[in-house]
Amino acid sequence: MNFxxxxxxxxxxxxxxxxxxxxxxxxxxxxxxxxxxEEDIALSNTSLDLFGRAExxxxxxxxxxxxxxxxxxxxxxxxxxxxxxxKLVEQPNEDxxxxxxxxxxxxxxxxxxxxxxxxxxNSEVVGLSQKVLKEIKYSHLHAKDWIERxxxxxxxxxxRTQSAVNHILKYIEEIFNFDDIDxxxxxxxxxxxxxxxxxxxxxxxxxNITRIEVPPLSMRDYRDGFHSEYMGxxxxxxxxxxxxxxxxxx
Amino acid sequence: xxxxxxxxxxxxQKKPGLAFKxxxxxxxxxxxxxxxxxxxxxxxxxEGRAIWVVPSDQIVSVPLDDADAFFDPADDKVYRHSTFYxxxxxxxxx
Numbered sequence: 001m002n003f004x005x006x007x008x009x010x011x012x013x014x015x016x017x018x019x020x021x022x023x024x025x026x027x028x029x030x031x032x033x034x035x036x037x038e039e040d041i042a043l044s045n046t047s048l049d050l051f052g053r054a055e056x057x058x059x060x061x062x063x064x065x066x067x068x069x070x071x072x073x074x075x076x077x078x079x080x081x082x083x084x085x086x087k088l089v090e091q092p093n094e095d096x097x098x099x100x101x102x103x104x105x106x107x108x109x110x111x112x113x114x115x116x117x118x119x120x121x122n123s124e125v126v127g128l129s130q131k132v133l134k135e136i137k138y139s140h141l142h143a144k145d146w147i148e149r150x151x152x153x154x155x156x157x158x159x160r161t162q163s164a165v166n167h168i169l170k171y172i173e174e175i176f177n178f179d180d181i182d183x184x185x186x187x188x189x190x191x192x193x194x195x196x197x198x199x200x201x202x203x204x205x206x207x208n209i210t211r212i213e214v215p216p217l218s219m220r221d222y223r224d225g226f227h228s229e230y231m232g233x234x235x236x237x238x239x240x241x242x243x244x245x246x247x248x249x250x
Numbered sequence: 251x252x253x254x255x256x257x258x259x260x261x262x263q264k265k266p267g268l269a270f271k272x273x274x275x276x277x278x279x280x281x282x283x284x285x286x287x288x289x290x291x292x293x294x295x296x297e298g299r300a301i302w303v304v305p306s307d308q309i310v311s312v313p314l315d316d317a318d319a320f321f322d323p324a325d326d327k328v329y330r331h332s333t334f335y336x337x338x339x340x341x342x343x344x
Contacts, residue, residue, distance in 0.1 A: 036277060037277070038276050038277055038278070038287035038290055038291060039287075041290045041291060041294075042286065042287070042290040045290055045294055141286075142286055145282050145283070145286070149279070149280075149283075
């Protein structure tokens with residue numbers, strides 16, 4: 001299939017939609033593997049919120065692109081280089097600390113982005129933002145409470161959280177290399193970055209986590225469809241069924 | 251935060267003004283986690299707008315062994331029910 005996007009708005013929304021989708025898939029992998037029953041359900045609930053958010057965004061994108069493809073096709077028929085999610089969210093569920101750190105760093109970013117999108121000229125995007133900001137507020141609270149427990153918990157919980165942070169911080173820099181498309185639809189990109197940094201620094205400092213200096217990395221940008229080594233296996237699980245059985249129906 | 255795995259009893263209020271109803275319990279290590287876990291387990295299908303959680307060990311109940319002494323004496327005291335009054339014919343909704 002040909003997955004070229006004519007409109008800059010759909011290119012922009014695709015970045016957010018793909019980021020929601022891939023994080024949803026990662027959290028869905030935690031289903032039945034949570035540390036205890038209640039947390040298992042919490043992660044699955046958050047996953048479903050993110051799938052729903054992605055689906056609504058894909059619907060908007062398909063309408064902008066005159067319905068030349070469907071949301072399911074965007075999810076199941078694109079190849080790795082045709083996805084535009086943050087590398088942050090494709091990082092694996094190495095342990096529970098990784099799940100929580102990835103979620104927290106994402107939620108702080110998502111909260112700022114959707115707050116900006118309340119000012120969008122697209123009324124569908126405004127409506128969706130109002131709805132998802134409530135979900136993000138809860139998920140953010142949930143992740144932040146866990147950062148507190150893990151950071152101030154035991155020596156082991158702190159060291160696992162610290163190693164998750166040390167790994168995941170490598171994938172932060174690209175988030176704030178906003179291009180012209182981002183700047184068209186996000187009116188204040190500098191503020192997104194400064195608010196993100198302010199909150200992450202404050203929370204890490206309060207809960208005994210160090211924000212290490214990440215040396216300059218030559219990593220190609222997610223906006224051009226580049227990924228880390230973890231993306232391929234994720235997609236092969238997510239897309240296996242519709243690719244093996246193209247006529248399968250829900 | 252205080253810590254330690256505990257069981258919490260969960261009460262949900264469907265709408266403002268209605269009584270909180272006991273719906274079950276959940277595990278949690280602290281108050282915040284208890285209220286969040288209760289939310290995950292018991293309100294994911296819009297069951298309510300308010301939650302109470304109470305540590306199960308804070309609930310005082312009649313010891314099972316004493317149940318006979320506590321409750322059996324009431325069984326043969328039918329006069330405690332207000333069934334011996336004549337209802338005036340004019341009263342319709344009693």
